[in-house]
Amino acid sequence: PRRVRVHHLREAKERGERLTMLTAYDFPTARIFDEAGIDMLLVGDSIGNTMHGHDTTIPVTVDDLLPAVRAVSAATRRALVVADLPFGSYEASPEQAFATAVRMLKEGGAHAVKFEGGRRIAAQVRLLTDAGIPVVGHLGFTPQSENLLGGKRVQGRGDEAAERLSADAVALQEAGAVAVVLEMVPAPLAARVTEVLAIPTIGIGAGAACDGQVLVWLDMAGMGDWSPRFAQQFGQVGKALGDAARAYADEVRGGTFPDAGHSFLQ
Ligand code: KIV
């Protein structure tokens, strides 16, 4: 399969073809999603919640993310691999963002990086883009700022907040971003931003008008015990895994596994 590249993102938008993105944090799931034809795999800092058992993404470090980025990159032949920059690894200066992004590409094998914010990190987007590193933006509810935002809340409600979000989106595009994630944004505002921008918008809890959609894979697949209102479960992977583990335990306890066919008889 031909690798998805950044110019395909804009072309998809121009043709009205919706883009698909899922998170991935390891080799086996990344391979499954890549073979399923998912266009972009995001090694998200949601790894803190989904894989490491934290309540937020705040504790996630570059060292937490790098092995996951490496595994996801190794598993994919077609998908564009996007690595999140974790909290504290890019905000201070364009130079800091550059140093972190270089690690994600050189050590992790990522094709692009994503980080949160609008005008406040536009200089970071500009420097990385000039250096040949594609950047995906992230606006709306930005989990790394949840302490300032007052929790997991819809962003961009009201004229003033909507104006701010639109201006941030335009600033990201002007700084060179190749796409923008819109998280927990009212659908009409996401539709307006999608219309204004030439680069694709990737929505999560941002309605159907975005140029693409992203979900945390555990929410998408019914893995785990909680999922946000905007996520739909397209499978029951958690139940399937539990059933398999129970069937295995039953057979071990009952003495029917392993049978002769699964043993070395001499
Ligand atoms: O870390 C993550 O999973 C994300 C997506 C929800 C966009 O940033």
Ligand code: NA
């Ligand atoms: Na993230």
